Amino acid sequence: MITQTSLLLSFIPFIPLLAALFVALAESSQRERRLAFLLGTIPSLALSGVLLWGLRTSHAGAQVVFVAWGGFLYADVLSALMLVGTFFLVTVVGIYSFPYLQHDVERGTVTDSIVRGYYFLLLIFCVFMTWTVTISHLFFMFLVVEVATIAISLLVATYRTKYALIASFKYNLLVVMAMLFAVMGAVFIFAKMTATNPGLTRIHLLEMGRLVALLPAPLALVIVACFIGAFGTKGGLAPFHSWLPDAHAEAPAPISALLSGLVITIGPFGFARTVALFSPSYASVVTLVSALACASIIVGILLAIVQDDLKRLLAYSSVSQIGYVFAGIGLGTYLGMYGGLFHAVTHLLAKSLLFFCSGAIIYRLGLRKISDLGGLSRKMPLTAFCFFVGALSIGGLPLLAGFMSKYTVVLAMARSQLWWAMILMAAAGLLTLAAMVWAAYRVFWGEESAKVTALERTRREMPLAMSVPMIALAASVVLLGVIPQSIFPVLDSGVRSLLALRAP
């Protein structure tokens, strides 16, 4: 593995940090705040792209990592990919939020100071998310995850309603509790390692693979259990998912998109950095993770089917879909990890799109219950089209992004002789398709409710700042479905960087 010093790595988080400080401290108009937000995210997105490009092109054939601050920060292709995903989604969410929150201010559901806090917290989330994916110390990684959690929990409570506040509290409580388990896992590793290496003062992620291979099996399983509990909770994996539906349902729609598309992806990311390193040495870890992932896939979709709240339905579907990501990464094989990462990307695009669609419906009608909706396709054709694209992708229909990623995970299961998991995943895939199409049908083609009938069809069903992100996401879902090989080089490098972390 070749390490190179990179200034970019230390520079990127300071751009959103400066923008956050401007939003919080300067006397600024709404337009200036929006501009500051865009200046905080778009250059960071560009620089993350440069970082990813640099990692992919330098020293072809050998694994390269960029380091900064004397090795305290490090980035491999996976980190860079996460950075690009973070800044892309936060930028899109921010743009979508401009008219969405303006509408809320006009309705009186939020105040101007809350809107200011909203953009500040989004930018702060970017800062800590950047450190989450680039910090090389295991313990500090847990720390920054906690701080990012605080920012997101306050964003969940944007509306300050009873249920929003309870959801925010619950999210904070469960994730921090889960991180304490991760800390305990790290302490066990550290205690074992200091017995043979008294000078050890930290656990470097690049050395984790070597360390875990030296652990005795029973202790390794205790540590794996701690990490699964921690990252499973953060990722919304059943049975640790209880925070997820409440937080998704009560947050503003753009934040729900961020939660489902990005925040829960921190779980599989941490999982890939820790638990996946145990898979080659401990076969029982693979079985345990596959069983948990399959349980999550089945439980999530069964709970989604019975929901009448559109956002809750999408949230439970995330519990199901994240199971595929965990299953693939937990498998520890090249194909499994590739499928897991691919599904994380396709899920990010499709689920964010679906939450944006639900946001568009709330924006125009103020309704979330599926039974209150129906026949919306004539009044909101663009939303209907985008929703179908997202729903069919999540359902795993061919020629859309979700198909290829799900297929890869299922294929990886079959290659690893986990037939029972493969059958369960395939069955759940069919259920997901049925659930998503049924929901889409009831919302857009079912019998029109009085509120929908009263809704006049306008030439533009929502502001441009809301429709452009939706169209961009829908186009990405179709593009990745038709040309899945377009993302292959990046994901391939990402998987190789993960495999390089293992013990030789």
Next chain:
Amino acid sequence: MNAQTSSIVLGLALSATFFAILAVETRAFVRSTYWYVVHSCCLILTYITYGVATGNTYLYIWAGLCVVNTWILPFLQGGLRYTAKRVQQEERPSHAASLIFAVVGVASLAIVAWFSSLSLTVPGSPLDHLEQTVSLNLVCSLLLFVYGIIVLLTHRHLFKLALGLLIMTSGAHLTLVQMAPSFFSMVEIEILTKVMGTVFAMLYAARLLAERFQSADAARLVESDRVSMVP
């Protein structure tokens, strides 16, 4: 660390656990907060004792930072003075869990003490590999961690849930002191972040709920909506 210091640390850790139970079981919030302060003081003394015994100067900084832990709850409680009149007491306390915990805790300590006296370790247990560090102190720290989880599982009042998280954190840090003595420098930052950030965010949400909906009991808050929906 000699036997005498070890006994002092055990005494302090047991006191910390006892005051944690008192803090959870006291219905009135102001009094509950005071018990929590006493619990934190026991932790500070534990860190100082460890620091003196091992010569590890990081532990003094850690003890100093733990003072933040001691003051944060009363500070936030002070802000609640006018709402405290309305939500002064936990509405449905349950002592069963703490009682069971106390019995199981004492039994575990007795079993470990018996095993230690026979110089035995449990064969096949994951703790086999940590036999050099397994002691009554460690068991006591793990019990504190477990008690935090029990509080989170059995209570529905948001202030008590925050308290449960703080107790769990105390347990994790006490475990850390004993199992990973060179890990300290990073933990100081963690203490400060967790207490200042997370608990503040949680208590802020709880406070808003108490102010607006006259209760900080999650079960009651949800129930009140169900009742109001009945025609």
